[in-house]
Amino acid sequence: MTTNIALFFGCLASASSAPSATALSSFDETHLRDGAHDMDFAIGTWRTEITGFKDPFGRPDRASHMSGIKTGRRLWNGKAVIEEIEADGPNGHWEAANLFLYDPVAHQWSQNYVDADTGRIEGAPGVSEFRNGRFEFYWQATSVAARCRSAAHGATSHLLRTPTGSIDPMTAAGLGTLRSLPTSPRSNEEIR
């Protein structure tokens, strides 16, 4: 942590004299849009209905169902989002979280998953951006988070799909879906 903080300050000092443009040298900047608010739709308290497929390749028809509450909250005035998930299913209670962080140089979001049972950040983050009306996160497998494009609909629901097996979201095999619907606004105390 220390080094991180120390190294950060080193970066801060150097950033002021040499802007981070070097990091973009291999990109065409004109194609990079500001995605800093692309995760705003996830803010709030949501009812979530989850269908999980344990073995999408071997047993694609075998699904299990969980339902619960998802709470998305802004950090640093919107530069990041923390999402807490609590859901119950046939095999017990599930608590997890995603920390969504925005990289303003790469113009990409990362999705960092933590399971409360282990208290550890699992694996490499998924990395994503908004693309053609969908929010797409990729990691070693493939995830596609699709959200409704209509503003009225988009404000009250979104759909998360988690396919596997291809980086092409149009041909990916379905692994699972999640649909979030808003509950009436509730305080954190009520949720907990």
Place this chain on the structure above:
Amino acid sequence: MKKLNVRGAALLACVAISALASPALSQTQAPAALRDGSHDMDFNFGTWHTEISRYPDPIAKPDETVHLAGTVTVRPVWNGKAEMEEIEADGPHGHWEGGTLFLYDPQAHQWSQNYIDVSVGRFDGPPTIGEYRDGDIEYFSQEDFHGRATLIRGTWTDITPDSHSYEEDFSNDGGRTWRPAFIAHLTRIAK
């Protein structure tokens, strides 16, 4: 919701297995030595004013310091099983936004401190990991500093309901000597 289904599925499988296996496992690994530390970081919840002294190069220039002042806000995650800390402070080099996700590993009985550099939107380096020990809370990690593997020690001391101190020290001689790298004195603004 990343890996929701993959990890959800893995979790579901593990719930059944660990329910049977983990009591026996923890007994063989560390008999009676592990205390429940899940509330050891509770003192950290709330909104704090922070006064920071930072030593940019504690090894080569231990007398050079930079001062920052700001606000630290720590909120519970999962009803307090984890903590999300947001730091905003100002100093001679500008405005600093950083943060830490504190996670408790109930099997290891240890906390981890996962630092986020907001300017790049990334976790920065490996977590420091630790626990309550002799009145203080100590976390350790090993990271690269100026090209050398360096031991990092983070310590919370002087913990009262309305104040505490946090210090990070570096050692490049295997822990024989330590140099302060970051010292913060925090006083409570709000619960």
